[in-house]
Amino acid sequence: MFLSEVTNQAGTFFHLVPWAVLFPVIGLVLNMAFGRRWGEKGVALVAVTASGLAFVVAVLLWLSLRAHPEGAVIQVASWMTLVQVDWAFRVDTLSVTMMLVVGGVGTLIHLYAVGYMHYDVRYKGDPGRYSRFFVFLNLFIAAMMILVSGNSYLMLFVGWEGVGLCSYLLIGFWFEYDTHGRPSVANAQAGNKAFIANRIGDFGFMAAMFYMFAVFGTLNFDRIFAEAPAVAHSHPQALLVITLLLLLGVTGKSAQIPLYVWLPDAMAGPTPVSALIHAATMVTAGVYLITRSHVLYDLVPAAQHTVALVGALTALFAATIAVGQYDIKKVLAYSTISQLGFMVAAAGVGAYVAAMFHLITHAFFKALLFLAAGSVIIAMERAHHPLPEEGGHDAHHGEDPEGFDPQDMRYMGGLRKVIPVTFWTYLIAGLTLAGIPPLAAFFSKDEIIAETKAAYPLVYWLLVAAAFLTAFYIGRQIFLVFFGQPRSHAAGHAKESPWTMTSVLVTLAALAAAGGLLNWPQPYLAAWLGHTLGEVEAAGLNPVVAGTSATIAVVSLLLAWWLYGRRPLPTPETPDPLKALLGPIFRGMEAKWWVDELYWAVVINPYMALCRLSAAFDVWVIDTAVNDAAWLTDFVGELVARWQTGYVRNYALSIFVGVLLIFTYLLWR
Amino acid sequence: MVSTNYVLILSATLFIIGVAGVLTRRNALVIYMAVELMLNAANLAFVAFASAFGALDGQIAVFFVMTVAAAEVAVGLAILVTIFHTRQSVDIDSLHQLKG
C-alpha cells in the first residue's frame, strides 16, 4: 500500500474496509505457519499487530465518516450473481461503530491475553497451544468484522457462523479438561452445547433468510429495507414471520431465553475468550442484527413487543441466577445474559441508540470485569501453584486435596490488599455495572429504562427489578472477593498480574468510567447513529428515572454491604447469608432454576431415547435385511459359479444347448 | 438338378459334424479345423441359395466369409503357437484358469 493509494478521489478511506478483515487473516495465517518457530513473543507481536491494524482501519473509516456520514458500499467481488449477493462491505455509522468496538476492545484483549495465556498454557501443561490461541482469536476478529460490515444478510450470516465456530473452538480450547483443570470431557461438552444451541438459533436465521429471499427476491440490506414498507402493506404476516425467525437467531447468538443456557457453560474457555467473545462482542451480534434490521421491526409492532418482552424477561431471570452463583465467572456470565436482555429490550421498544449505547459501554465494563476476574484467577493460581520459573513445582493437573477452586469466590476474600490494581479496576467496572453516576452504564442503562417506561410499562418494571438485582449481585461479588479476610492460603498470598495485563485493565477502566460522554451531555452517539438509523428522538436524561435508578443502585449496594460487607464470611464452608433470608428461593437461584435439568428432561432425554430407538431399528431391522440380502447374493453366487468351469468346450456346449432349445422351440411351435 | 433341400441337408450335416468336433476334441488345432468346417458348411448353404434365387449376393457373402476365415486362421494359429511356446501342449483343457 502506497500512501497515495490510501485515500481515493473523494478523499475517504472507505475502500480500506476489506483490510479490517484481511489484517487479522494475514495475522492468523502467519501464526499458523510460523507460530511454533517464532515462540510466544513473535506470536503475540503478530497477533496484536494484526488486531491493532484492523482497529486502525476502523478509526480511518470513522474519520472519513465524519466528513461523509452517508457512508459507502465497497464491493470486493461477485459471489452468487443469481441471488444478487456479492462480497460487499457496508461502511456506515452503525457498522463502523461496531467495528470500533470490535477492533478496540479486541486489541486490548489481545494485549491482555499475551500475559494471561503465558500462565494459562503453563498451568494446563501445554505451552505449544499459545500460538493456536492467537490464531483462533485473530480468526474471531476477522469473522466479527465480516459480521458487522457485510452488506447483505447472507454475508452477515457468514460472519455469524464464523464467530460461532471461533466460539466453539475457544470454549473447547482445553478440551481435555474441565473448568477445574481435571482431565474430563466437560469443556468439550460445553463447546458442543454452545454450538448446538447456536445451531437452533441459526436455523431461525436461515429460515428467515429463505423466507426473505422468497418475499423480497434479494438478501441485500438496501433493497430489502427499500421494499419493506410495500411488503408490510401487502403481506403483513410475512414480515412478522421473518422478524420472529430472526429473533430466534438472536436468542441463540445473544443468549436470550430460551437458548441462553450455553453462555454460562461457555465460561469453560480461557478468560480473555469470555471477555472478548462471550461478553463484549460476539454475543452482541444479536443486538446488532435487530438494530440493522430496524426497518423491518419498526413495521411489525407485534414482533417488537415480543423482542422487548424476551429481553426484559431474560434480564430479570438471569439476574436472579447471578445472585446465587459462587463461581466468579459464572456470576459475570449471568450478568452478561442479563445485560444483553437490557439491550434486546431496548431494541424491542425501538430505542436502537440506547441499545447501541449500552452495547458499547457494556463492551467496556464487562470486558473489564472478565479481564479483572481473569487477573484474580491467575493471581489465585499463581499463589496456589507457583510455576517452576517462580520457584514452584511442576504444572498441576488439578490434584487439589482440599477441594480448592481458584474461581470460587468462597475461597477468596481480602484480595484488595494484595492485588490493588485489579481491585480498583474491578471496583470501577462493578460500580459501572451497578449504574452509579457518573459512570458509563448509568447513562446507557438509564436511557433504556427511560425509553421503555414510555413504551411498555411491563418491560419497564421488569428492567427496574433486574437493575436492582444487578447492583446487588455485583456488590455481593465485590464484597466476597475483595473485602473481609482471606479464606484460603492462596487468597492471602496472591500476586499482582504483570503490566501487560494491568495496563489493559486501567485502559478499560478509563473507558468504562468515561464511556457515558459518548451520549451525554451531548447526544453525540444519537446524532452519529442517526445517519444510519434515521432521525431518532434523543431521549435525554430523564431526571425522575435517573434519580430513581441511581437510588435503587445505591440501596441495592448498601443491601449487599449489609449482608456480605458488614460481617464477611469467615470460612469457605460458611453458608451464604442470603440462604437464611430467602430459603428455597435462594436454592433456586443457586441451582439456576433447574433450567438445564428441565431441558434434559424435556428435550435431550426424549431425543436420546429416540436416537437409541433408531439405532436399535438400524441394527435389528435394516442391518439384518442388508446382511441377509448380501448372504443370499453370496449363496446364489457360489451356486452359479460352479457353472463357470474354465473349460472352453463346456461353454461351447452351453451355447449349443441354447441353440438346440431355440431351434426345437421354433420347430414345435 | 437336385432339390435345394438336399444341398441344405448336406450343409447342415457338415455343420453339425463341425459342432461335434468343437465339442468333443481336445486338440486345439482340430478344433480350429472343425470351425473351418462349419464355415464351409455355411458357405455351401450360401451358394445353394444364390443358385436357387439366381442372385449373386450369396456368392459375394461366401467371398467375404473366406477372407474372414483367412484372417481368423492367421491370428488363431499365431495365438496357438504362442500358447504352445509357454505350455508345451495343444490340449485345450489345460487352459482352464479362468473360472469361478
Added chain:
Amino acid sequence: MSIDLLIFLGLALVAVGAALGMLFSRNTVYAVLFLVLVMLVLAVLYLILGAPFLALAQVTVYTGAIMVLFLFAVMVLGPQKLAEGEGPISWQRPWAFGLTALFLVEVVYAFAARVGGLGKLTCATAAAGSPAAIGKVLFNQYLLPFEVTSVLLLVAAVGAVVLTRE
C-alpha cells in the same frame, strides 16, 4: 433317380465321410488331409451350383493357403496325440454326441418335411458366377465392404506377426 442326384449323393457321401474322418482321426495330419478332401468336394459342388469363381477361390484360398497353414502349424507344434474322451470333463463327450445327433435329426426333419417351397435348383448358366460377373457386383455394390476387408486382412497379418514374436 436322375444322374444329377447320383452325382450329388456320391459327392455328399465323400464329403460327410471325410468330415467324419476328420472328426475321429487321432493323427492331426490325417485330420488336415481329411478336411482338404472335404473342401475339394465342396469346390466341385460349387462348380455344379454355378459358382466357378468361388470353386477356384475355394481351391486356392482354402485348400491352397489355409490348409497349408494348418499343416505348417502341425509341423511346428508337433504331432501330439491326445486321448479323447478322457481328461477333466470326460462326461461332455457322450452329451455332445447325443445332442448333436438330436440336432441333426431335427434339422433333417425340418428340411425334409417342413421346407418344401424352394423347389429344384436351376442349372446355372456359365456366365452367372463367372469372375467377370462377380467382379462387377463386388466393385460396384460391395466396394466399401471389400475395402474394409483389406484392412481386416492387414490387421490380421500384423496381429499374427506381433503374437508370434519372441
